[in-house]
């Protein structure tokens with residue numbers, strides 16, 4: 589059974605006085621994700637990617653359609669799902685360690701039990717030595733690692749990551765992407781990953797879903813047949829170039845259309 593399934597999902601944000609949809613964010617979204625897969629979603633700005641994650645994560649309601657986790661319909665936030673948001677989300681008044689153990693604390697896990705788990709996650713994301721630093725004392729990349737560790741420590745089966753490296757420079761993204769792959773292999777989680785970077789999507793994913801402009805729907809699904817393990821050096825392979833070209837062709841058309849509509 590797929591770990592996650594989305595069936596005929598539609599989201600309309602608002603209706604005018606005649607009941608005609610004014611912002612149709614998503615239309616006919618279908619998705620099947622198996623355990624352990626890494627799926628990337630790429631599409632023009634405003635095409636409904638964050639909306640889709642909000643609905644899968646149970647934070648936003650769909651207009652019609654279904655989200656199933658291990659065959660069960662999602663009614664609200666689900667313990668199997670962890671989210672890393674598009675905007676920075678580490679609490680500035682808590683240290684790295686306190687940020688990472690926050691969810692466990694809220695779940696009533698004792699300090700004795702949660703501390704070692706949080707420390708293990710801090711180590712996994714390469715932040716050992718920065719446990720007692722506040723987010724304001726960390727770099728942007730380090731803050732995102734805190735946010736990732738905070739999600740991982742809850743041991744979710746499915747992790748939704750909305751442009752987790754969006755604010756970072758290309759080199760840092762590549763390195764963090766490599767680390768993310770290593771972590772994913774170790775914890776065997778299923779990842780859905782939104783990105784605007786074609787190369788990032790190709791290096792990280794088993795499949796890339798290219799979305800159309802609003803109303804967002806999956807325009808093309810591309811299997812990434814580059815052998816694993818991959819690393820930043822995958823970029824220099826011929827196959828990487830071919831797949832990147834294919835995605836860009838799809839995306840270019842949609843982005844141009846989306847820009848014309850906005851203008």
Ligand SMILES: Nc1ncnc2c1ncn2[C@@H]1O[C@H](COP(=O)(O)OP(=O)(O)OP(=O)(O)O)[C@@H](O)[C@H]1O
Nearest residue numbers: 601602611613632633634635636637638639640802
């Ligand atoms: N709470 C809301 N109420 C009304 N409209 C919304 C709301 N949230 C998003 N929208 C609209 O839905 C559409 C999709 O927004 P969404 O944030 O899902 O896009 P996105 O693909 O994540 O974009 P980006 O790549 O820029 O993050 C946009 O037109 C946006 O204005």
Ligand SMILES: [Mg+2]
Nearest residue numbers: 637638639674
């Ligand atoms: Mg978004």
